[in-house]
Each structure stands twice: as C-alpha cells, then as structure tokens.
Amino acid sequence: MRFDNHLASVGNTPLVGLPRLSDQFSRGGVEVRLWAKLEDRNPTGSIKDRPALKMIEQAEKDGLLRPGCTILEPTSGNTGISLAMAAKLRGYRIVCVMPENTSEERRQLLRMWGAEIVSSPAAGGSNEAVRVAKRHAAEHPDWVMLYQYGNAANALAHEEGTGPELLADLPSITHFVAGLGTTGTLMGVSRFFRSAKPDVRIVAAEPRYGELVYGLRNLDEGFVPELYDASLIDTRFSVGPRDAVRRVRELLELEGIFAGISTGAILHAALGQAANAARDGVAADIAFVVADGGWKYLSTGAYEGTIDSAEESLEGQLWA
Amino acid sequence: MAIEVRIPTILRTYTAGEKSVSGSGGTLAALIDDLEANHAGIKDRLIDNGDLRRFVNVYVNDEDVRFLGGLGAELKDGDQVVVLPAVAGGAS
Numbered sequence A: 001m002r003f004d005n006h007l008a009s010v011g012n013t014p015l016v017g018l019p020r021l022s023d024q025f026s027r028g029g030v031e032v033r034l035w036a037k038l039e040d041r042n043p044t045g046s047i048k049d050r051p052a053l054k055m056i057e058q059a060e061k062d063g064l065l066r067p068g069c070t071i072l073e074p075t076s077g078n079t080g081i082s083l084a085m086a087a088k089l090r091g092y093r094i095v096c097v098m099p100e101n102t103s104e105e106r107r108q109l110l111r112m113w114g115a116e117i118v119s120s121p122a123a124g125g126s127n128e129a130v131r132v133a134k135r136h137a138a139e140h141p142d143w144v145m146l147y148q149y150g151n152a153a154n155a156l157a158h159e160e161g162t163g164p165e166l167l168a169d170l171p172s173i174t175h176f177v178a179g180l181g182t183t184g185t186l187m188g189v190s191r192f193f194r195s196a197k198p199d200v201r202i203v204a205a206e207p208r209y210g211e212l213v214y215g216l217r218n219l220d221e222g223f224v225p226e227l228y229d230a231s232l233i234d235t236r237f238s239v240g241p242r243d244a245v246r247r248v249r250e251l252l253e254l255e256g257i258f259a260g261i262s263t264g265a266i267l268h269a270a271l272g273q274a275a276n277a278a279r280d281g282v283a284a285d286i287a288f289v290v291a292d293g294g295w296k297y298l299s300t301g302a303y304e305g306t307i308d309s310a311e312e313s314l315e316g317q318l319w320a
Numbered sequence B: 001m002a003i004e005v006r007i008p009t010i011l012r013t014y015t016a017g018e019k020s021v022s023g024s025g026g027t028l029a030a031l032i033d034d035l036e037a038n039h040a041g042i043k044d045r046l047i048d049n050g051d052l053r054r055f056v057n058v059y060v061n062d063e064d065v066r067f068l069g070g071l072g073a074e075l076k077d078g079d080q081v082v083v084l085p086a087v088a089g090g091a092s
Helices: A019-025 A049-061 A078-090 A104-112 A125-139 A152-169 A184-196 A241-255 A261-280 A295-300 A307-314 B009-015 B028-038 B042-046
Strands: A015-017 A032-038 A070-074 A093-099 A116-120 A175-179 A201-207 A235-239 A284-290 B003-006 B020-023 B056-060 B080-085
Touching (some): A015 A152, A019 A261, A032 A152, A093 A104, A104 A116, A116 A125, A152 A184, A175 A184, A241 A261, A241 A307
Parallel strands (some): A070 A093, A201 A235
Antiparallel strands (some): A015 A032, B003 B020
16 A cells, blocks of 8 residues: 555554454354454554544644644643654644653653653643643643644544444444543544444443542542533443453454553453343444554553553553 | 442542442432432532532443433442542543
C-alpha cells in the first residue's frame, strides 16, 4: 500500500479473526466469532492517530491553527504522541500535560517527537491533567487546546473512519467493543452504526484503576467527558487490572497479538459478550479495538511474572 | 440478604473508614436506603433529586448500573456493588 506521506497512512487498519479465542464459544453450528481491529498499525502505534489528525485538520480549517502555533493538550500519552508527530510534520509546537504516574516509555516517546511535558499530580489522574491544562490555556490565550474530551472532531474521526471500515470488513457485525476514555471511539462508531446498522450492540470497557486515581477532594471534582452521550452505548463494564492483564496475556498466548494493557480490559468485555451469545445460542460477530501495542507498557511489569505481581505493580498507575 | 458494597476513599468518612460494607435490598434504591440506615449521610452523597449524582458511578458485578435500570436495578444475594467517582480515564 502506498501513501503520499506518513500522515496519509492513518486508518484503514486490519481486522483479524481470532479463531483460537473464539473456538470455546461456538457450538451446535452456531458461530460466535471475535475480531480484533488492529489500531496499533497506525503511524505512531495507537488508535489516537485518528482523532489527533482529525482535530488538527479541523482546527486548521477553522483558522484556529496557523504555522508556528502552540498546541496544548491534557493526555496520558497516546493522544499526545499522535499530536506531537502531526505537529512536527505540520510545524506546530506542542505542550502536553500528563499525570506523573504514566509509564516512562510514553514520556520518552513524547520527548522524541518534540513535545514539551508538563507533569500533573498523580492523585486525581487524568482529571488533574485536564484541570492543569485548562489553567495553562487560561494563562496562554494564544495557545490552542484541541481538548480531546470535548472536541467533536475526535468522535467524527471514528464516525467517518473506524465505523465504516468495520462494516466494510465485517458486514455481519453484531457487537462493537472499545475502551471508554474520552469516549470518542465509542461515540463516533456508535453514531455510524446507529444509522448504518442500528442493531449493532455498542459495549464500553472502562479501566478501573487503583484508589489513588479516584482520590478526589470532593465528588464535585468528578469528570464526565463533554463528548459522552450515554444513549449511544448499550452497556458499560468496569474492568480492573487483574482481568486486563489476564486477557492481554491470553491474546498473546492464543493469537500472537502483543497489545497494550487497555486492550486486555476491552477483550475482557468482548469475551463477556461472547459468553452471553453462546449461552443464548445466538450467532455473533464481535469486533473489538486493539488500541495500541504492548511496547509502551513493558516497564509496568504487566507481561511477566505472576498475575498477582503484575496486578500489584499496576496499582496506582494509569495503565490505560 | 447480603450484598458487598465497595466504598471509594472519598465516602469512607461515612463508613468509619471501611473500604467495604455489607448491605441488603432488592433494588439499588433499597440498598442505598439500607446503607443510609447504618451510615447516615451517605445517601445524600450518592443521590440528588431522586437520581444518581452525575459524578457517581455504581457498578453491579462490574456493569454500570445506569444500563441496568439505574436506582431500580434489581439486586440479588451475593452481588458485588462498586461505587466510584467519575474520573477522566482511558488511553488518552
């Protein structure tokens, strides 16, 4: 496949069948199949290349971004890496606000692509990063905060890209399962299917972190992304690090796919849907997102040793 | 009927510091009333105007209760209920 430049190669990722993982669910001629959408094949290795590029293009169209501008973004990693790559190619400076409890690989990658990093306190996780970024935005009115949690272009990237790609590759799709962070993937893909194939069930997998991350000073500091519309999803599961690690290792062991830890959480929810379909004797084609590869999380200890020790080492980290 | 309810740090002032308490009730609304009877004040932190507060998430056996009928969601013996504040998360 040939592209004019690196940015042009965003999207059109492979959808691969998972026969060994699916095998346990098919019985009596009723097939339940799992499919992985390999978003780690995007230019910087994560699904975030889609929204990052779309948000930049939209801001350029709207006249917000001009060469030499500074982009500011709260991010726990992947979006920042995607934005930094695109910013480098398009001539923008970028400042990322990142919780201090994110993996060293992500920080190093951001620096490599030329991003400047502002650390936000570990307690409060991404909430704090959002707050700190909003403060910097107020202090620097000339900086452009694309703000992935509230930017319609984030969801649009998936409505126009991820969704149609899935339907083209898997017309028999019955379920779509993705991680819930900014909610952009689920909102966009759901909007596409609600119109193109409304019976597709939209399932959210939300990472459940250690207590430190939920350590708000009061409940009113809670955060629901502006993009989130609960009517666009059918159900939502909270998945802890133990299940995420177990599943991410299973994906590697049975299907040879080396994914990031958040994908383990997504797979866990997808397997739940597969088990339900098998129990009800209904055929299902369940597509889920492999959000990124495991490379950036090697130092977290998730891939080696016992599940207990992996779970312990993820405590307090923003692993997804 | 015993249902284990996991309490987030921010609400443990109502449970004498306990991370997890036991409650009962056939629905989430009934369970919260039962919690209130033993941990006065907690109901007001969970419910506002007859609905779950915007920044409070409740999961029954890991599924978001808002997709199971909200306060009317049915509960049974042995269910595990987790209460968490809504936070920005995900691989973002």
